[in-house]
Amino acid sequence: MANLSNREALELWHSVIMNQVTGGANDLSMRQFAILFTVYLEPGPHTVRGLAAKLNVTKPVITRALDAMGQLDLLARKRDPRDRRNVLIQRTVAGALYVENYGDLISKNAGLN
Amino acid sequence: MANLSNREALELWHSVIMNQVTGGANDLSMRQFAILFTVYLEPGPHTVRGLAAKLNVTKPVITRALDAMGQLDLLARKRDPRDRRNVLIQRTVAGALYVENYGDLISKNAGLN
DNA sequence: TTAATTCATTTCGCACCCGTATTATTACAT
DNA sequence: ATGTAATAATACGGGTGCGAAATGAATTAA
Numbered sequence: 001m002a003n004l005s006n007r008e009a010l011e012l013w014h015s016v017i018m019n020q021v022t023g024g025a026n027d028l029s030m031r032q033f034a035i036l037f038t039v040y041l042e043p044g045p046h047t048v049r050g051l052a053a054k055l056n057v058t059k060p061v062i063t064r065a066l067d068a069m070g071q072l073d074l075l076a077r078k079r080d081p082r083d084r085r086n087v088l089i090q091r092t093v094a095g096a097l098y099v100e101n102y103g104d105l106i107s108k109n110a111g112l113n
Numbered sequence: 114m115a116n117l118s119n120r121e122a123l124e125l126w127h128s129v130i131m132n133q134v135t136g137g138a139n140d141l142s143m144r145q146f147a148i149l150f151t152v153y154l155e156p157g158p159h160t161v162r163g164l165a166a167k168l169n170v171t172k173p174v175i176t177r178a179l180d181a182m183g184q185l186d187l188l189a190r191k192r193d194p195r196d197r198r199n200v201l202i203q204r205t206v207a208g209a210l211y212v213e214n215y216g217d218l219i220s221k222n223a224g225l226n
Numbered sequence: 227t228t229a230a231t232t233c234a235t236t237t238c239g240c241a242c243c244c245g246t247a248t249t250a251t252t253a254c255a256t
Numbered sequence: 257a258t259g260t261a262a263t264a265a266t267a268c269g270g271g272t273g274c275g276a277a278a279t280g281a282a283t284t285a286a
Contacts, residue, residue, distance in 0.1 A: 047233085047234095048233080048234055048235090049232090049233065049234080059233085059234065059235085060234090060235075060236085062234090063234065063235060063236085064235095083232095083233085084233095085232065085233035085234070086232095086233065086234085087233085087234065087235095
């Protein structure tokens, strides 16, 4: 994979964060970002409990993040038919697009100079 | 500079965010991160007004962020002696170390595979 | 069938962040 | 000197996120 110098790494991070902050469309919290990217980048199925354990946060954090991001249509809930206590977190078209665009943004900033 | 594929970019971003979330030491908001990195990566002097304009937020956001990050000793205030209405945001040793470590973290994750 | 377990959700209290509007201080123009 | 402008800080109200604890729903064990 790419080899980033310390300085380059910081400038990349800075520019991505600046894009996020100044654009200001939605402002997801750091935890929400972690949830979103975990669901889209790691193989499922993802449950509330599983995500809470992986991110080292309490379950209500996941529940509330699903409320918020569900409203933005970035993720969706689905009851597990095999064990209806579980909630499976599903990807959405809008969410996939959003994550994809984020990848573009990052790699574009990484290629700036 | 490095050339990142879209997928690599997303995985890099994901791993850095995961480190930030699960580590959970201090949790700065996205805006606070933007302020911190702007001060350490862009040439000064930085003022409350200037940062507010650059980040497209209101001035109280900067003031409060300085309160919070000042308490963590990541940044310091200094009255501008030439115009005592201004506050110049100063770097600190602890802050420089913090940012430096962040660069290590990012570049390390970028080199993982 | 009943009790215990295991999920996700809701409730509660606390803390933080935000923007608007106001205040206090300093500089500048007249 | 006086008034105006500019700067940062503060007060206030609303919104949201957090963890702990309580609740509800579904499964499993006895």
